Amino acid sequence: MDTFHGSYVHVRKSKLAYNNLDGEIPRNLTGLQSLGYLDLQSNKLTGSIPDSISYCKNLTAIILRLNNLGGNITQSLGSLSKLQILDLYSNSLSGHIPVELGNLSSLHTLYLDDNDLEGNLPKELGYLIKLKKLYLSSNKFNGSIPETYAQLVNMEEFVVGGNNLSGKIPNYFGNWVNLTKLILIGNNFKGNLTAETFSLPQLKLL
Missing domain, CATH: 3.80.10.10 (Ribonuclease Inhibitor)
Structure with missing residues (x-):
């Protein structure tokens, strides 16, 4: 080109x-x-x-x-x-995912899956309150899912499988009432999914 x-x-x-x-x-x-x-x-x-x-x-x-x-x-x-x-x-x-992506206040779809990205998930992505689709699977991310992601109440598809993530499964997933897809497979999470998560009205794939 x-x-x-x-x-x-x-x-x-x-x-x-x-x-x-x-x-x-x-x-x-x-x-x-x-x-x-x-x-x-x-x-x-x-x-x-x-x-x-x-x-x-x-x-x-x-x-x-x-x-x-x-x-x-x-x-x-x-x-x-x-x-x-x-x-x-x-x-x-x-x-790493640059923290500057947290400035993209209009962003509703972010696909970063199937790359060689590494490091912790930046807490700044939790500021993207319009975000509906977040795909981070098949990378080398580690650490836990940040608490700031609790603000992502418009989330519909959250896919982080195939990384090295750890820590407890966040309780706030149960507040994402528009969630249709939640993929956590192939990590090192511990703890339980809340009853609220299992009963989400739109959830089709867990």
Whole structure:
């Protein structure tokens, strides 16, 4: 992929999914300030997510799933205040989840599953009160699920299986009345699920 030039300054949607695109995402994205939707899923992209993506202030969706992206998740994503969907599923991303993602107050969908991410789950994700879908499975996360996640009362799908998480299963799951999917398999949790969790009205998969 080559650099986006000035002639693309008014592009609002970029849908290049399901192709054979390879190489890196362009480093220079400063000319795409009108871009609101970026979908590059299911290609062969390599390299890291460029810091310059923070210049695309109107982005509401970034969909990069099913590529070969590596390196750390850039903390510059945390400045995209309009972002609603961040989908980085099934890449080779490493390092920690940047705490700056806790600034994404409009975010309702976050897919970080099937990568090589590690460390503790940041408590800052608990500030994302609009979050409905959080997928963190098949990584190398450890520690416990933060108490701040009790604020995620709009959660519908919470998937953290296949990590090294530990500690007690949070009681506040029983307050997530919209929850349809709760996946905790393949961790080191202890304790009991509350009766309130088992009786959640929308729960379909536990």
